[in-house]
Amino acid sequence: MKKQSRVYRAPLIIALSVALQMGLNASAASAENSSKTSDPLAAEYLGTRTVSNEALEDARQIAVNGKGATWSCASCHGEDGAGNSTAPRIAGLAPGYITKQLHDYENGARKNANMEYVVQELNEEQMLALGQYYGALESPSSASPDLGGDIRRGRQLAQQGDWRVEVPACFSCHGSSGWGVSQAFPAIAAQHPSYTAVQLSNWKSGRRSNSPVKLMHGVAMALSDADIRAVADYLATLPPPQHGNDNRAQAGN
Ligand code: HEC
Ligand code: HEC
DSSP: OHHHHHHHOOHHHHHHHHHHHHHHHHOHHHHHHTTSTTOTTHHHHHHHOOOOHHHHHHHHHHHHTOBTTBOOTHHHHOTTSOOOSSSOOOTTSOHHHHHHHHHHHHHTSSOOHHHHHHHHTOOHHHHHHHHHHHHTOOOOOOOOOOSOOOHHHHHHHHHTOBGGGTBOOTHHHHOTTSSOBTTTBOOOTTOOHHHHHHHHHHHHHTSOOOSGGGHHHHHHHTOOHHHHHHHHHHHHTSOOOOGGGOGGGGGGO
16 A cells, blocks of 8 residues: 555646645735635645634534534534534544635535535634544544445546546545545545535536636546446545544645
């Protein structure tokens, strides 16, 4: 596995990471703008924001018990954020990615009635703190293949891609274990297949239109329905992201 991981690290992602890092250093003004919409820098910038200990404690309360009109996140995403067949795994996703998604439900780049309702009640500091809370959770996987997809085909798409149908290897962007890279390329391992499949279909239909420079729109357009089931089921067989051995740590390279 060690050996393979180098092969998957495609030049594309290195170039993109460099661009993201350069952008981060550019200026405070552009960093402010990048907290908005589907700017390629949004997740990277949000991942650099810090919050107070009080805000972190507040986020834990919201996550576990809810607060005022806000339902607890746990009521849908599970006690440990590992998700289920109706709400996705959010434990172990990068904090900047999580906060960006909350913004995207707020600004309409992602549509989901439940999450649109939830984010109405959250302020900016709570969104940042919830990103950090769930980003730090290392919960066991509760996902398993259930779409009847061809697992071998799914593994091929994830590890090598298939140039005959113009699908790049998923792991060239999402990390050699599917645990994500930096803040902008999310972990996709151990996700529930129904959620993964719906997201890929949403990019095809334009219902989800929040991917930086439309990276995922292009990938999803190239996937047939059978390939979507195959890759979604394969990803559900993988172990969840672990921070000790995490590509996110290499964000600064
Ligand atoms: C009523 C159920 C419900 C509640 C409560 C809820 N969620 Fe969700 N959440 C969902 C569903 C369903 C989705 C998938 C939506 C979609 O398809 O875009 C989702 C998606 C998400 C995503 C996107 C995940 C990804 O991988 O991109 C994040 C982040 C998230 N929720 C965070 C939260 C947080 C934080 C809270 C608590 C403040 C919360 N949710 C409360 C149902 C819920
Ligand atoms: C060129 C880079 C690139 C490639 C290749 C790529 N992705 Fe992505 N993917 C992204 C980025 C960037 C995002 C984050 C979009 C956002 O900010 O919401 C993403 C997001 C996702 C998500 C949403 C995760 C979530 O929690 O909601 C899924 C699912 C996904 N990708 C699956 C795949 C699959 C399956 C493949 C291979 C068939 C693949 N990706 C190939 C860049 C890529």
